[in-house]
Amino acid sequence: MARIEDVARSAGVSTATVSRALRGLPHVSSETRERVREVARELGYVASPSAASLASGRTRTIGLLTPWVNHWFFANVIDGAERALRAQGFDALLYTFEISRDLRRRQVDPDVLRRRVDGVIVVGMPLDRDEVAALVGLGHPLIFIGTGAPGQVTVRVDDLRTATEATEHLLRLGHRTIGHITGSPQDNAPWAPPIDRRSGWKEAMARAGAAPSPELEVNGYFDVEGGRESTCRLLARRPDVTAIFAASDEMAMGAILAARELGRRVPEDLSVIGIDGHDLGELVGLTTMAQSAEDQGTAAATLLLGMIAGTPAPEQVIFPTQLVVRTSTSAPVAHLAT
Amino acid sequence: MARIEDVARSAGVSTATVSRALRGLPHVSSETRERVREVARELGYVASPSAASLASGRTRTIGLLTPWVNHWFFANVIDGAERALRAQGFDALLYTFEISRDLRRRQVDPDVLRRRVDGVIVVGMPLDRDEVAALVGLGHPLIFIGTGAPGQVTVRVDDLRTATEATEHLLRLGHRTIGHITGSPQDNAPWAPPIDRRSGWKEAMARAGAAPSPELEVNGYFDVEGGRESTCRLLARRPDVTAIFAASDEMAMGAILAARELGRRVPEDLSVIGIDGHDLGELVGLTTMAQSAEDQGTAAATLLLGMIAGTPAPEQVIFPTQLVVRTSTSAPVAHLAT
DNA sequence: CTGCCGTGCGGGAGCGCTCCCGCAAAACCG
DNA sequence: CGGTTTTGCGGGAGCGCTCCCGCACGGCAG
Numbered sequence: 001m002a003r004i005e006d007v008a009r010s011a012g013v014s015t016a017t018v019s020r021a022l023r024g025l026p027h028v029s030s031e032t033r034e035r036v037r038e039v040a041r042e043l044g045y046v047a048s049p050s051a052a053s054l055a056s057g058r059t060r061t062i063g064l065l066t067p068w069v070n071h072w073f074f075a076n077v078i079d080g081a082e083r084a085l086r087a088q089g090f091d092a093l094l095y096t097f098e099i100s101r102d103l104r105r106r107q108v109d110p111d112v113l114r115r116r117v118d119g120v121i122v123v124g125m126p127l128d129r130d131e132v133a134a135l136v137g138l139g140h141p142l143i144f145i146g147t148g149a150p151g152q153v154t155v156r157v158d159d160l161r162t163a164t165e166a167t168e169h170l171l172r173l174g175h176r177t178i179g180h181i182t183g184s185p186q187d188n189a190p191w192a193p194p195i196d197r198r199s200g201w202k203e204a205m206a207r208a209g210a211a212p213s214p215e216l217e218v219n220g221y222f223d224v225e226g227g228r229e230s231t232c233r234l235l236a237r238r239p240d241v242t243a244i245f246a247a248s249d250e251m252a253m254g255a256i257l258a259a260r261e262l263g264r265r266v267p268e269d270l271s272v273i274g275i276d277g278h279d280l281g282e283l284v285g286l287t288t289m290a291q292s293a294e295d296q297g298t299a300a301a302t303l304l305l306g307m308i309a310g311t312p313a314p315e316q317v318i319f320p321t322q323l324v325v326r327t328s329t330s331a332p333v334a335h336l337a338t
Numbered sequence: 339m340a341r342i343e344d345v346a347r348s349a350g351v352s353t354a355t356v357s358r359a360l361r362g363l364p365h366v367s368s369e370t371r372e373r374v375r376e377v378a379r380e381l382g383y384v385a386s387p388s389a390a391s392l393a394s395g396r397t398r399t400i401g402l403l404t405p406w407v408n409h410w411f412f413a414n415v416i417d418g419a420e421r422a423l424r425a426q427g428f429d430a431l432l433y434t435f436e437i438s439r440d441l442r443r444r445q446v447d448p449d450v451l452r453r454r455v456d457g458v459i460v461v462g463m464p465l466d467r468d469e470v471a472a473l474v475g476l477g478h479p480l481i482f483i484g485t486g487a488p489g490q491v492t493v494r495v496d497d498l499r500t501a502t503e504a505t506e507h508l509l510r511l512g513h514r515t516i517g518h519i520t521g522s523p524q525d526n527a528p529w530a531p532p533i534d535r536r537s538g539w540k541e542a543m544a545r546a547g548a549a550p551s552p553e554l555e556v557n558g559y560f561d562v563e564g565g566r567e568s569t570c571r572l573l574a575r576r577p578d579v580t581a582i583f584a585a586s587d588e589m590a591m592g593a594i595l596a597a598r599e600l601g602r603r604v605p606e607d608l609s610v611i612g613i614d615g616h617d618l619g620e621l622v623g624l625t626t627m628a629q630s631a632e633d634q635g636t637a638a639a640t641l642l643l644g645m646i647a648g649t650p651a652p653e654q655v656i657f658p659t660q661l662v663v664r665t666s667t668s669a670p671v672a673h674l675a676t
Numbered sequence: 677c678t679g680c681c682g683t684g685c686g687g688g689a690g691c692g693c694t695c696c697c698g699c700a701a702a703a704c705c706g
Numbered sequence: 707c708g709g710t711t712t713t714g715c716g717g718g719a720g721c722g723c724t725c726c727c728g729c730a731c732g733g734c735a736g
Contacts, residue, residue, distance in 0.1 A: 001453075003692060014716045019694060027714055046452045050391035051692035054721045059388065064432070069420075070413035070617075070632075079408045082434050091454070094402075094430045096420050115339075115386045115722095116429070224617060253621050279408075279562060280618050283591050294408075341722060352686045357724060365684055389722035392691045453692095680734085687728085694721085703712070 002043040011039040022047065053115075061091040062304065063113050066123040067099040071223070072250065072278045073293045077123050077145055080297025088305050093117060097125060101184070101221055110134040119304045121145060123297075126189035141307035145300045148191040153307070155300045155317045159193045162289045162321040163200025166245050166273050168208075169287070169323055174331045175243035175271060176210045179234045181220035181227055181251045194222075197247040197275065216241065220251035227254020228261075235262060235270075242332040243271035249278035249288050256284055256328060267330035277324065285327030291319060340381040349377040360385070391453075399429040400642065401451050404461035405437040409561075410588065410616045411631045415461050415483055418635025426643050431455060435463060439522070439559055448472040457642045459483060461635075464527035479645035483638045486529040491645070493638045493655045497531045500627045500659040501538025504583050504611050506546075507625070507661055512669045513581035513609060514548045517572045519558035519565055519589045532560075535585040535613065554579065558589035565592020566599075573600060573608075580670040581609035587616035587626050594622055594666060605668035615662065623665030629657060 008015040013032060021028045021036035028036075039045075053059045062085055066074050082092045093116065099105045108131045113120060120135055124146035127135070132149045135142050141153075148154035170178050180201045183194035198217070205212035215238055218230035227246055231254065235241060246252035252274025259270045266272055274281070277290025296319055307313050346353040351370060359366045359374035366374075377383075391397045400423055404412050420430045431454065437443045446469040451458060458473055462484035465473070470487045473480050479491075486492035508516050518539045521532035536555070543550035553576055556568035565584055569592060573579060584590035590612025597608045604610055612619070615628025634657055645651050 005692080015693080016695075016717080017715055020715090023694095027712095029714060032714080046449045048392065048453045048692055050388045050397065050453065051721090052694075053388035054386065054392050054723080055692075055694040057694095057721080061431075068417055069407050070410075070417045072408075075408035075413045078432070079406055079434060082407075082432050083436070086433070092432045093399075094416070094420055094432050095424070096417065098421070111384045114384045115388065224621065253618060257621055280591060280621075283562065283595055283618075284621055343722080353723080354687080354725075355685060358685090361724095365682095367684060370684080386722055389691090390724075392693080393722075393724040395691080395724090678736090680736105682733085683731085685729090687726105689724105689726085691724085692721105694719105696717105696719085698717085699715090701713085701715105704710080706707105706709100 002040075002045040004045070004047065006043055007036065007040050007045050010043065011036045059116060059118050060089060061093050061117050062301070063093045063095060063117040063120045064123060065095045065097065065108060065120060065125060067097055067105070067125050069094070069096065072276060073146065073248075074123055076293030077297035077300075080294035081121055081123075081301040082297075084298045084301035085305070090118075090305065099125070099184075101226075107131065108134065110138055113138055119143070119308050121300050121304060122147070122149075124193075126187065126192045128189075141304055141313075143300050143304045143307070143313075145296050146193060147189070150191060151315075153303065153313045153315055153317075154191075155296050155303065155319070156193070157291045157296075157319050157321045159196035160200045160203075162275060162291075163197040163245070163247070164204045165321075165323060166275060166289050167201045167204035169273060169325070170243040170245060170271060170329065171204065171208045171210070173243075173271065173329060176208075177216070177238065177241050177243070178205065178210065179216045179218065179231075179238065179241045179244045180212075181218055181230050181234075181244060181246040181255060183219065183222050183247060185219055194247050201245055220246060220248075220254065222248050222251060224250050224254040224257070227251030228258045229254070231255040231258035232262065235259075235264070241270070243329070244273070246272065246274045249274035249276035249281055249286060252286055252288070252328070253278075253280075253284060256286070266328050268333050271329040271332070273329055275321070277322075281324075282326065287326045287329040288324050289321045290324045291321045295319060340378075340383040342383070342385065344381055345374065345378050345383050348381065349374045397454060397456050398427060399431050399455050400639070401431050401433060401455040401458040402461060403433045403435065403446060403458060403463060405435055405443070405463050407432070407434065410614060411484065411586075412461055414631035415635035415638075418632035419459055419461075419639040420635075422636045422639035423643070428456075428643065437463070437522075439564075445469065446472065448476055451476055457481070457646050459638050459642060460485070460487075462531075464525065464530045466527075479642055479651075481638050481642045481645070481651075483634050484531060485527070488529060489653075491641065491651050491653055492529075493634050493641065493657070494531070495629045495634075495657045495659045497534035498538045498541075500613060500629075501535040501583070501585070502542045503659075503661060504613060504627050505539045505542035507611060507663070508581040508583060508609060508667065509542065509546045509548070511581075511609065511667060514546075515554070515576065515579050515581070516543065516548065517554045517556065517569075517576065517579045517582045518550075519556055519568050519572075519582060519584040519593060521557065521560050521585060523557055532585050539583055558584060558586075558592065560586050560589060562588050562592040562595070565589030566595045567592070569593040569596035570600065573597075573602070579608070581667070582611070584610065584612045587612035587614035587619050587624060590624055590626065590666070591616070591618075591622060594624070604666050606671050609667040609670070611667055613659070615660075619662075620664065625664045625667040626662050627659045628662045629659045633657060
């Protein structure tokens with residue numbers, strides 16, 4: 001396997017010049033650069049990343065921390081981020097931290113990242129104060145997507161407003177008793193989407209004079225099964241609920257599933273709206289507040305690479321959400337009748 | 339930041355002993371090992387991966403090559419693989435190679451992987467002969483999931499049999515004119531799932547005396563939109579089709595969508611079966627041949643780590659698929675009538 | 677008692693780059 | 707035209723590990 005010295009010898013220059021030539025640094029004449037490139041190609045030379053990292057202290061690698069990749073939001077964010085990183089010659093190192101219903105999530109261990117990455121993107125994962133401090137302690141740029149952290153650069157949507165609009169869509173249709181499916185009871189980080197989404201629902205309800213009672217709130221844990229099961233509980237407790245606003249499309253789909261099981265027609269007997277713009281939303285006619293996860297991934301990656309290059313980044317980048325009305329929401333039957 | 343020498347000095351031993359002690363190698367007394375560990379903890383010492391890689395030639399990193407991560411199969415495989423890798427202290431480096439309908443997929447460039455990984459997992463991506471040769475040329479263990487390559491270790495399901503069973507399920511219900519949604523016309527690698535799945539359909543049809551005419555075959559490109567659109571084409575061409583076997587759940591969901599648009603009831607006017615066991619299949623009552631993508635990812639990772647450690651691996655690991663009957667398949671209406 | 681092997685440990689040569697410095701020659705400048 | 711900067715390039719000291727080799731010492735078989 002060719003080393004930089006082989007290229008240097010073969011091109012009749014020093015290793016320093018080969019390094020400069022191949023990396024596009026200045027202080028190399030264009031003829032020399034071309035000759036070095038040619039020789040490198042002939043020898044099939046590829047610089048050793050380990051050696052380069054060791055010598056330079058830079059790894060050209062970004063750590064992607066996420067609960068899972070098999071959920072719509074996360075998969076799309078990662079797809080977008082990975083592509084943007086690769087376009088700039090950076091590698092994406094994946095670390096998952098499964099969040100399950102019962103088990104406490106494994107702590108983020110900064111030691112694993114130490115000297116291994118030039119920056120970190122945290123995707124949709126609320127971190128406690130110590131974890132954030134540990135990541136900051138790595139001394140590399142850090143960026144959050146979806147879930148933020150105080151004082152950290154965050155790419156996200158306006159959760160409060162998005163939730164407000166979703167709720168108002170239902171209110172406008174004439175619903176008064178609107179249930180809300182949120183995440184886990186453990187979601188209590190003040191900078192986490194479920195909190196803001198619940199607040200948006202509460203505020204919109206209160207403003208409309210509809211009481212956002214705690215009875216109308218259930219935990220759906222951000223997955224389909226949680227949405228289904230929590231909807232069953234909600235409807236048993238409050239059969240008068242005519243509409244449900246779920247904090248994610250996956251939970252909204254679970255709600256539709258539950259309605260079907262309970263013999264409630266959607267939207268006639270139960271309107272359902274979610275947040276995300278899940279690919280399969282169309283399949284079930286799900287009305288939703290759509291966001292672009294992929295764009296957020298791309299933006300975060302680009303921002304992070306900028307920070308690594310020394311460009312100051314804005315503390316918040318807010319992405320838009322858009323109401324997409326399909327067939328899972330309508331006026332309540334009672335309302336239609338009058 | 340503490341270096342190995344700091345630990346050595348502080349513990350009163352040589353760097354060689356620190357290295358041995360911390361990595362659990364023999365020829366270190368247990369008292370020395372404990373002392374070294376203690377000192378390392380106090381100093382917050384973490385070995386530099388770059389330096390270790392450079393010196394040892396091993397990176398403890400695995401390359402994951404996949405078209406995308408935002409598709410059910412791929413996301414779940416990657417989730418499973420990443421967890422298994424991490425459990426053994428290996429890192430997962432993600433490389434996506436978007437396969438789109440029009441654009442030719444970007445070639446796999448082995449140079450990017452060179453000296454960066456100790457092994458490679460290719461997830462559901464048919465590679466041409468040169469690409470396989472290039473990856474083999476890296477000199478590291480290589481393993482395929484879903485899509486194989488001749489002579490390479492592959493983790494997959496029995497696509498031929500799975501397709502046969504899916505088709506036979508429809509035949510048993512009384513269907514005779516069964517359409518098939520396959521992938522892209524460019525799928526021609528003989529070791530790729532779409533090919534085997536089509537063969538399974540053809541064979542089952544032929545065995546049942548139902549002509550598997552090319553007219554019954556459409557390209558769905560393995561996504562929801564492709565499934566929807568191709569189903570519209572198929573039903574326009576052959577309105578007598580009473581059932582569709584799609585090579586993936588995502589395409590099957592597209593087929594259901596199309597049926598709905600065309601005013602065909604599922605399953606009364608059109609039965610649909612897919613392959614995968616997609617999380618959201620239940621939502622639309624999709625009958626499917628379920629497989630566990632996550633288990634395949636875990637198995638591949640475990641196998642690969644074994645190969646790195648020198649354990650010989652079987653050339654094929656076949657995972658089971660299981661018929662899950664839901665509400666998207668039934669006897670054809672005509673059949674019911676008689 | 678002698679020879680041999682296993683254990684515990686240290687010395688130090690690499691691994692393959694990057695980057696600081698130094699130097700000559702060319703370019704620039706009033 | 708002399709001085710100053712810029713450009714092009716080489717030398718070589720690191721970067722922080724791993725691993726080969728050598729050495730001392732104790733146990734053990736013959």
